[in-house]
Amino acid sequence: xxxxxxxxxxCRRIAPVVGCRxxxxxxxxxxLQSILIYPRLSVFRRRVKGQTIAAISRxxxxxxxxxxxxxxxxxxxxxxxxxxxxxPPDRKHLRLIFELEGGSAxxxxxxxxxxxxxxxxxxxxxxxxELGPERIGPDALRITPEILRKRLVGSRRAIKVALxxxxxxxxxxxxxxxxxxxxxxxxxxxxxxxxKPRHWAAIHAAMRKVLQEAxxxxxxxxxxxxxxxxxxxxxxxxxxxxxxxxxxxxxxxxGAAEIVRIVQAQRxxxxxxxxxx
DNA sequence: CCCCAGTCCTGCGGGC
DNA sequence: TGCCCGCAGGACTGGG
Numbered sequence: 083x084x085x086x087x088x089x090x091x092x093c094r095r096i097a098p099v100v101g102c103r104x105x106x107x108x109x110x111x112x113x114l115q116s117i118l119i120y121p122r123l124s125v126f127r128r129r130v131k132g133q134t135i136a137a138i139s140r141x142x143x144x145x146x147x148x149x150x151x152x153x154x155x156x157x158x159x160x161x162x163x164x165x166x167x168x169x170p171p172d173r174k175h176l177r178l179i180f181e182l183e184g185g186s187a188x189x190x191x192x193x194x195x196x197x198x199x200x201x202x203x204x205x206x207x208x209x210x211x212e213l214g215p216e217r218i219g220p221d222a223l224r225i226t227p228e229i230l231r232k233r234l235v236g237s238r239r240a241i242k243v244a245l246x247x248x249x250x251x252x253x254x255x256x257x258x259x260x261x262x263x264x265x266x267x268x269x270x271x272x273x274x275x276x277x278k279p280r281h282w283a284a285i286h287a288a289m290r291k292v293l294q295e296a297x298x299x300x301x302x303x304x305x306x307x308x309x310x311x312x313x314x315x316x317x318x319x320x321x322x323x324x325x326x327x328x329x330x331x332x333x334x335x336x337g338a339a340e341i342v343r344i345v346q347a348q349r350x351x352x353x354x355x356x357x358x359x
Numbered sequence: 360c361c362c363c364a365g366t367c368c369t370g371c372g373g374g375c
Numbered sequence: 376t377g378c379c380c381g382c383a384g385g386a387c388t389g390g391g
Contacts, residue, residue: 198368
């Protein structure tokens with residue numbers, strides 16, 4: 083599932099779309115239910131046609147394409163979405179095709195196996211209202227240790243659950259939350275308001291380390307194989323996972339304990355009962 | 360404020 | 376061998 087490192091990797095791969103002009107916008111003719119797109123396709127197409135893509139950025143787990151008129155295309159891959167320049171894994175799950183002109187990329191593709199992804203076109207006002215700093219917390223790679231602590235320390239929620247709250251801090255998903263807390267040596271069920279300054283420092287440092295390392299390895303390709311760098315190239319960070327999907331296997335840190343799986347907020351959490359207290 | 364369960368969706372793997 | 380069911384979870388919603 084694309085989280086910060088995977089979305090960052092996709093952003094870097096599709097950087098050539100900057101400077102291109104959008105031609106046609108097409109939905110693929112797959113028999114599958116089509117992904118959510120706002121506004122509806124005909125309106126979306128009319129508003130983006132002829133616009134040049136001025137900039138690309140990542141907002142937490144979303145990709146933002148800023149157009150020269152100030153409108154923004156926001157792509158949320160959610161569980162299985164992929165944003166590519168070419169060679170989608172198959173035709174069946176290809177959902178959306180932006181044809182491009184006048185630059186170094188010919189097209190921009192949105193492929194999504196499960197179809198939970200969302201693509202939106204937002205005016206500057208809509209963007210501020212729906213995805214502004216009031217709604218989306220500071221990016222996990224830009225937040226300072228002080229602000230991280232300040233935003234979460236008042237909460238009685240378990241730290242693992244809090245790290246997934248995009249309103250508090252943006253970019254962390256289920257996989258990296260477990261990896262970060264293991265690296266930090268903090269128990270995932272620990273309430274935020276019981277964590278000491280040294281814990282916050284450890285979490286902040288672990289967060290930077292894990293996310294940057296994952297970006298360097300171009301993200302994690304899981305067993306289902308949906309996330310890829312290109313059709314023929316998986317990410318590599320899955321080989322570095324210390325806890326995620328390793329229940330019953332020995333902890334790579336202490337070597338003694340077995341990794342345990344628990345459920346928090348209806349999601350799997352993996353941790354080492356010895357290294358994380 | 361926070362929690363929980365339900366919703367969307369497809370493919371996979373376990374059990375029988 | 377085939378079929379059913381549960382599971383994966385990001386973001387959101389409604390009820391408590």
